[in-house]
Amino acid sequence: MFGTYLRRELANRRRQTIIIAVGMALAIALVIVVNAVAAGVQNAQATALKSIYGVGTDITITEPVTAASAGGQQFQFGSGAGRTSGGTRTIGGSRLRTDFGTQTFAATTVAKAAATPGVKAATGVLSLSNTTFSGQLPGGATGGFGRSGATPRPTGGPDGAGGSAFGITRVSVLGYDVGGATIGPLTAATLTKGRSLTAADAGKDVAVLDSDYATSAKKSVGSTVSIGGKTFSVVGIVKSTSATGSSASNLYIPLDTAQNLAGDKGDVSSVYVEAASADQIGTVKTALQQTLGSTMTVNTQADLASTVSGSLSTTASLASSLGLWLSVLVLAAAFLIAVLFTVSGVNRRTREFGTLKAIGWSNRRIVGQVAGESFVQGLIGGAIGVVIGIVAIVIVNMAHPVLTASAAAAGRPAGTAAGGFGGGSGFGGGGLGRAFNQVASSASSIVLSLPITPAVFGIAVGLAVLGGLIAGAFGGWRASRLRPAEALRSVA
Amino acid sequence: MYELERVSKTYRQGGRPVAALVDVDLTIADGEFVAVQGQTGGGKSTLLQLLGALDKPTSGTIRLGEADLGRMGASELTRVRATQIGFVFQSFNLIPTLSAQENVETALAPTHVDKRERRDRAQEALESVGLGDRVAHLPSELSGGQQQRVAIARALVKQPQVLLADEPTGALDEDTRGEIVGLLESVWKDRGLTLVVVTHDSWVAHRAERRIHLKQGRVTEKAAAKV
Ligand SMILES: Nc1ncnc2c1ncn2[C@@H]1O[C@H](COP(=O)(O)OP(=O)(O)OP(=O)(O)O)[C@@H](O)[C@H]1O
Ligand SMILES: [Mg+2]
Numbered sequence: 001m002f003g004t005y006l007r008r009e010l011a012n013r014r015r016q017t018i019i020i021a022v023g024m025a026l027a028i029a030l031v032i033v034v035n036a037v038a039a040g041v042q043n044a045q046a047t048a049l050k051s052i053y054g055v056g057t058d059i060t061i062t063e064p065v066t067a068a069s070a071g072g073q074q075f076q077f078g079s080g081a082g083r084t085s086g087g088t089r090t091i092g093g094s095r096l097r098t099d100f101g102t103q104t105f106a107a108t109t110v111a112k113a114a115a116t117p118g119v120k121a122a123t124g125v126l127s128l129s130n131t132t133f134s135g136q137l138p139g140g141a142t143g144g145f146g147r148s149g150a151t152p153r154p155t156g157g158p159d160g161a162g163g164s165a166f167g168i169t170r171v172s173v174l175g176y177d178v179g180g181a182t183i184g185p186l187t188a189a190t191l192t193k194g195r196s197l198t199a200a201d202a203g204k205d206v207a208v209l210d211s212d213y214a215t216s217a218k219k220s221v222g223s224t225v226s227i228g229g230k231t232f233s234v235v236g237i238v239k240s241t242s243a244t245g246s247s248a249s250n251l252y253i254p255l256d257t258a259q260n261l262a263g264d265k266g267d268v269s270s271v272y273v274e275a276a277s278a279d280q281i282g283t284v285k286t287a288l289q290q291t292l293g294s295t296m297t298v299n300t301q302a303d304l305a306s307t308v309s310g311s312l313s314t315t316a317s318l319a320s321s322l323g324l325w326l327s328v329l330v331l332a333a334a335f336l337i338a339v340l341f342t343v344s345g346v347n348r349r350t351r352e353f354g355t356l357k358a359i360g361w362s363n364r365r366i367v368g369q370v371a372g373e374s375f376v377q378g379l380i381g382g383a384i385g386v387v388i389g390i391v392a393i394v395i396v397n398m399a400h401p402v403l404t405a406s407a408a409a410a411g412r413p414a415g416t417a418a419g420g421f422g423g424g425s426g427f428g429g430g431g432l433g434r435a436f437n438q439v440a441s442s443a444s445s446i447v448l449s450l451p452i453t454p455a456v457f458g459i460a461v462g463l464a465v466l467g468g469l470i471a472g473a474f475g476g477w478r479a480s481r482l483r484p485a486e487a488l489r490s491v492a
Numbered sequence: 493m494y495e496l497e498r499v500s501k502t503y504r505q506g507g508r509p510v511a512a513l514v515d516v517d518l519t520i521a522d523g524e525f526v527a528v529q530g531q532t533g534g535g536k537s538t539l540l541q542l543l544g545a546l547d548k549p550t551s552g553t554i555r556l557g558e559a560d561l562g563r564m565g566a567s568e569l570t571r572v573r574a575t576q577i578g579f580v581f582q583s584f585n586l587i588p589t590l591s592a593q594e595n596v597e598t599a600l601a602p603t604h605v606d607k608r609e610r611r612d613r614a615q616e617a618l619e620s621v622g623l624g625d626r627v628a629h630l631p632s633e634l635s636g637g638q639q640q641r642v643a644i645a646r647a648l649v650k651q652p653q654v655l656l657a658d659e660p661t662g663a664l665d666e667d668t669r670g671e672i673v674g675l676l677e678s679v680w681k682d683r684g685l686t687l688v689v690v691t692h693d694s695w696v697a698h699r700a701e702r703r704i705h706l707k708q709g710r711v712t713e714k715a716a717a718k719v
Pocket of ligand 1: 503504505510511512530531532533534535536537538539
């Protein structure tokens with residue numbers, strides 16, 4: 001009887017069933033999508049960190065930049081430098097320095113970190129930035145550009161307006177331990193051409209290039225690149241393992257070569273640490289901080305995740321704040337709709353329930369019938385919601401939304417446009433034509449992929465059923481309060 | 493069958509008491525056919541609700557057999573309704589989404605008879621009211637008279653001791669009225685149950701063994717007039 005009656009009611013009161021089920025379905029679909037976005041963003045953040053810090057890195061050690069060491073770049077040219085033709089002097093230069101925003105420290109830190117209990121491996125890297133400058137100056141200008149600001153103003157130039165034309169190209173260079181480091185940025189990249197650097201390359205002028213950089217700079221295996229005035233031969237090309245996006249640096253060279261080049265003999269700019277087990281990361285962090293002292297910054301992946309910025313973090317906060325509230329709101333609305341429609345449905349069936357009571361149906365049986373109808377409506381809503389949710393997730397995944405992420409923490413290996421021009425005041429007047437060619441890129445772009453998590457679907461359907469039961473409780477309560485004598489009220 | 497002693501029923505309407513029944517003393521014997529007449533608002537439906545265990549009196553006692561209905565709890569009254577009393581309503585009160593067969597089966601739902609027996613008994617009840625060929629019809633696919641037959645089958649399927657009908661022909665035309673009254677009469681005779689019919693219609697009332705008049709909640713009995 002229960003099943004037959006329930007089926008007939010749902011089939012015959014289709015409008016009510018559809019409204020309740022659709023309301024519930026939309027709410028459930030929203031919950032599923034918001035959850036999927038949140039999970040997808042979390043995955044994306046992990047991917048972003050991996051492409052920047054490498055796979056297996058649990059902790060990074062850096063030293064905060066102190067004001068004194070954060071000086072700008074300077075190009076020094078003697079008065080006779082460059083070639084002069086027709087009143088215009090063409091000058092150029094290449095300078096390698098530690099990356100802006102990066103503080104170097106003694107490589108002994110690597111050994112100290114490695115000796116700390118709970119540390120499985122530690123490796124040091126040196127992030128450098130190679131800035132190539134080339135441009136034309138009016139003939140009368142003399143060298144000595146820098147922060148002094150006392151440089152004579154250039155007058156007249158090749159652009160006819162009395163200015164100068166400069167091109168500045170910045171390339172990020174990462175020196176890493178070629179002696180078989182198991183962690184570090186390159187673990188998140190795969191070799192696509194040529195070979196990797198090996199222990200035999202230590203101290204040599206060889207480089208591996210990021211494939212994106214190689215493409216834009218038109219370099220390949222066998223080409224040469226100039227770093228800090230030295231010529232390096234390209235032996236391999238690597239590509240980031242994330243679906244889109246570049247690897248951590250434009251160029252990779254042996255650590256000792258980098259140290260020699262930069263004049264930072266024996267210094268590194270970051271240490272990557274792998275903990276012996278994932279659940280020890282917290283303890284290892286504390287131990288490292290104690291060993292190294294408070295002047296060093298020790299960050300876990302979780303600490304670093306909060307430093308990821310860009311559209312990725314915007315999406316993350318959207319998913320967690322707006323998405324959450326929207327879900328709660330829509331869910332509450334769906335519950336309310338279900339309750340109101342169920343109660344009004346019971347009111348319309350006053351005579352029906354009165355009659356059933358008059359012929360001997362107990363309150364429990366009638367409440368059960370009403371609750372059963374709502375429960376099934378909720379279940380239908382949940383099922384439709386799951387379908388809509390899956391469809392929405394599939395559509396989003398097919399659209400391949402690309403998010404950008406940049407790590408804003410000190411000690412990031414790749415630079416940004418900031419700090420490109422040291423001092424700058426030397427170029428004050430004269431209508432300088434700035435031609436930045438910003439090849440280096442610190443932002444890694446990541447394709448947002450929404451996961452389909454069975455547990456989320458379970459919870460979503462549970463919510464729909466809960467909504468149905470709440471509506472059923474209200475409706476049933478209403479029905480239970482009907483007097484059987486209502487059945488005798490003539491004419492509905 | 494029924495014994496009513498000084499039964500009163502007072503409703504509260506917007507804070508004001510409305511006396512629907514006043515000190516009613518009434519005895520209805522087993523197997524009796526009683527018609528209840530009276531002007532509108534006289535308390536006929538109220539009396540039938542008390543006889544049908546749908547409501548309790550404000551004062552006085554109502555005995556159905558040995559049981560005092562006024563002292564029973566809600567679940568006991570439900571039990572009495574489910575097993576001993578059949579109810580027929582003026583506007584049929586069938587469940588619109590259920591077929592004739594299923595409507596009749598609703599009366600057996602609280603009695604825990606198994607599915608097959610329920611189906612067989614419902615089928616039988618419909619045949620006994622002449623609707624053996626209409627079991628799958630929805631109420632909307634049946635005429636008024638046929639719907640009331642389904643309602644009578646629903647009231648009879650539990651084999652009650654009492655059949656109570658409130659204006660059972662009030663919504664029917666004259667020919668159908670005759671049919672329905674004839675049907676009620678024949679089940680009363682065949683099954684020996686107690687039949688109480690509330691009616692405005694003196695033609696219907698005159699078919700009863702005994703007629704009771706209710707005026708402003710008080711009983712005035714007319715001389716028994718057997719047909
Ligand atoms: N639920 C109720 N609440 C308040 N007053 C009620 C209620 N039911 C009935 N009454 C009042 O009790 C009195 C008797 O009503 P009842 O329905 O028993 O009359 P009736 O004889 O069946 O009338 P009718 O012939 O019109 O059906 C009326 O005055 C009515 O207004
Ligand atoms: Mg009445």
